[in-house]
Amino acid sequence: MSEYTKILLEEDEMPTQWYNVVADLPAPPPPQLHPGTLQPATAEDFAALFPKALIEQEMSTQRYIDIPGEVLDVYRLWRPSPLFRARRLEKLLDTPAKIFYKYEGVSPAGSHKPNTAVPQVYYNMLEGVKKLTTETGAGQWGSSLAFACAQFGLECEIWQVAASYRAKPHRRTMMEIWGGKVHPSPSDITEFGRSLLAKDPNHPGSLGIAISEAVSEAVTSDEVRYALGSVLNHVLLHQTIIGEEALLQLAKVGETPDVLVGCTGGGSNFGGLAFPFLREKLAGNMNPVIRCVEPTACPTLTKGQYRYDFGDTAGLTPLMKMHTLGHSFIPEPIHAGGLRYHGMAPLVSHVYDLGLVEAIAIPQLECFAGAVQFARTEGIVPAPEPTHAIAAAVREALICKETGEEKVILTALCGHGHLDLASYDQFMRGEMQDLELSDEAIAEAMKDVPVLA
Numbered sequence: 001m002s003e004y005t006k007i008l009l010e011e012d013e014m015p016t017q018w019y020n021v022v023a024d025l026p027a028p029p030p031p032q033l034h035p036g037t038l039q040p041a042t043a044e045d046f047a048a049l050f051p052k053a054l055i056e057q058e059m060s061t062q063r064y065i066d067i068p069g070e071v072l073d074v075y076r077l078w079r080p081s082p083l084f085r086a087r088r089l090e091k092l093l094d095t096p097a098k099i100f101y102k103y104e105g106v107s108p109a110g111s112h113k114p115n116t117a118v119p120q121v122y123y124n125m126l127e128g129v130k131k132l133t134t135e136t137g138a139g140q141w142g143s144s145l146a147f148a149c150a151q152f153g154l155e156c157e158i159w160q161v162a163a164s165y166r167a168k169p170h171r172r173t174m175m176e177i178w179g180g181k182v183h184p185s186p187s188d189i190t191e192f193g194r195s196l197l198a199k200d201p202n203h204p205g206s207l208g209i210a211i212s213e214a215v216s217e218a219v220t221s222d223e224v225r226y227a228l229g230s231v232l233n234h235v236l237l238h239q240t241i242i243g244e245e246a247l248l249q250l251a252k253v254g255e256t257p258d259v260l261v262g263c264t265g266g267g268s269n270f271g272g273l274a275f276p277f278l279r280e281k282l283a284g285n286m287n288p289v290i291r292c293v294e295p296t297a298c299p300t301l302t303k304g305q306y307r308y309d310f311g312d313t314a315g316l317t318p319l320m321k322m323h324t325l326g327h328s329f330i331p332e333p334i335h336a337g338g339l340r341y342h343g344m345a346p347l348v349s350h351v352y353d354l355g356l357v358e359a360i361a362i363p364q365l366e367c368f369a370g371a372v373q374f375a376r377t378e379g380i381v382p383a384p385e386p387t388h389a390i391a392a393a394v395r396e397a398l399i400c401k402e403t404g405e406e407k408v409i410l411t412a413l414c415g416h417g418h419l420d421l422a423s424y425d426q427f428m429r430g431e432m433q434d435l436e437l438s439d440e441a442i443a444e445a446m447k448d449v450p451v452l453a
């Protein structure tokens, strides 16, 4: 076993339950609030958007939730996913540290997002929903949902931010191959979209506008619902299959992590990897440092404030207590599109507030430099988002080189970058720049965050 490179699980070793971290936290997370009454949101408040089963999971305090058999059947197309020991990267860095990465790029869409897209579509199908709507930026979530809808025979309608609809045609093609119907947002389908196009026919769009369009289409019919790919409790719940598998895989080689690092956009791949390890830490079975890694251009945890804010730019969602840069904040166009979100999963914000996890921000040049080192040794070209996790692992491994410590470092390589080569191209031509976010820009966007009595 000493020379292993990848640690695999048999299909019948795949975990059959998701883990709900809420059950084990020393304090319950603050409730979501109805934006009108400011009272805790009820299941009714979500009923026009999500099926009952997902609303129950959103509010659940039950420790383990069974994964339905039909969802496990689809998971088996790519799960269990491999855990790799990055021996060649370790050698390049000349570090005594052991670096492990859980690779989620083996899914059909090339990222961790199908782990939640599949159960979300399944529960909608059970409740008679015929069509799901959603928004997508670069296209990772839209393609995952289109794939999942194809598995269960639902229609899928996607509003893709117009700027990336035009700049990233290949993701759109993937969505269409899986049967998705893709509109650039703003679109002429919704009233809101038409009003924006009337002002500017070449409107570049934004995630906030695309959410508004997808939501407004979902609430028009009982057979249509909406799906979100990150941030919410039920999304993080579904992603815990990543950490549960990684625990089993590390046990096979007799290792426990000393440091766990993960990239945080909305917080779903991080929560998915970290929460099962946090359970073990709280139970006293191991003691890893658990660290979120975000871009310096969108430093939600490290520079945002922990308070109630809207999940979308238009202010349609319930108010969530989370680390936020303000819902009107528009981040600079950094290459890790999936990390450009003004807020953070309420559960990740809560465990950060409780001091159970740490956070750092890393500039994109260091991230891409780490990713190129990684690709040249380990072979896989990472998506721009997990380049942040890799850069953090490299930082940690280089500290071990200085101190001689043989730390075990664990991270998630949550997607491959085969459709993001333009960013690598820019990096290698020397045309990429680091973007710092000024305190003035943050203060400006925070002005729009609701002030609660």
Ligand SMILES: *Cc1c(COP(=O)(O)O)cnc(C)c1O
Pocket (backbone or CB within 6 Å): 111, 112, 113, 140, 141, 229, 230, 231, 263, 264, 265, 266, 267, 268, 269, 270, 338, 339, 383, 385, 386, 414, 415, 416
């Ligand atoms: C969407 C996405 C992210 C960001 O979302 P999280 O909820 O923070 O995981 C990160 N990496 C990849 C590959 C993505 O597709």
